[in-house]
Amino acid sequence: MTATSTPLSRSITKSVLSGEQSEGVGARVRRSIGRPELRNHDPFLMLDEFSVDKNGGFPDHPHRGFETVTYMLEGQFRHEDFAGHKGTIGPGDLQWMTAGRGIVHSEMPVKSQTRAHGLQLWINLPKEHKMCEPQYQELLDGQIPRATPQDGVVVKVIAGESHGVKSQVYTRTPTMYLDFKMDKNKTVTQTIPSTYTGFLYMLKGTAYIGDKEFEGKAHHTLTLSEDGATTVKIQTKDEDAHFVFIAGEPLKEPIVQHGPFVMNSSEEIYDTFVDYQNNKNGFERARNWRSTIA
């Protein structure tokens, strides 16, 4: 009999290319998590690489039961919600929005800019937080800490920890969200808790993951093996690479999603529709509200 042992590095179990599709109003997205091949990568519900020009956007719409994390790559995105929270985020900035019991908001590009390009991640909330008060955590690019494990490798620590650098973002669902920029011919090892599920989404260039050097190219999602290994080996060869590394503790709870509402049962989804239609239980301020930016 052979003893099974935990491998050194996580490996890649799936590689899925995200083509462009329409979302919102006139927006183009490359859907990573949430597409048919990558549904509910617990605790993650959706990851979009969005690209919106001045004619498009995500006008007034609700959310309940999860968090939306908007990370800008290029251009500027304005947002406004039914409680009067408003602002603009630009390249490298982050908005971590806990929708909790209810948010109605609008997210639109700044008209004078060519396009707003970024990532929107949806993280599910555990049952005990689904009806929490909404909260925003907003960080400008310069406020997000960086780890530099070696020359030519920069890791922006949006959530969690990398090479001794910790993010101050409060995560109700334990999450790590890292933005890696690696020059060519580099090797780096990222630690990951043994119980986390995770994936990489490639933005630019090519990276080679794990001991078997699985090749990941732009706009591909690479899911990590769930084998208890606590490191991920990442290499570049003849080109630079830019990707995000996202991982989290699976909630292992029932997921019932209806568009922008994500709860634990059909009854809770039904109640959410009733609350939204009747402006109650968190949606009070939706009555007669219209954003000024949509």
Ligand SMILES: O=C(Oc1cc(O)cc(O)c1C(=O)O)c1ccc(O)c(O)c1
């Ligand atoms: O529009 C939906 O989600 C979004 C996707 C993005 O790329 C950017 C965004 O700002 C949003 C958003 O604000 O909601 C969406 C996705 C899935 C779904 O079932 C919906 O009902 C809406």
Ligand SMILES: [Fe+2]
């Ligand atoms: Fe939204």
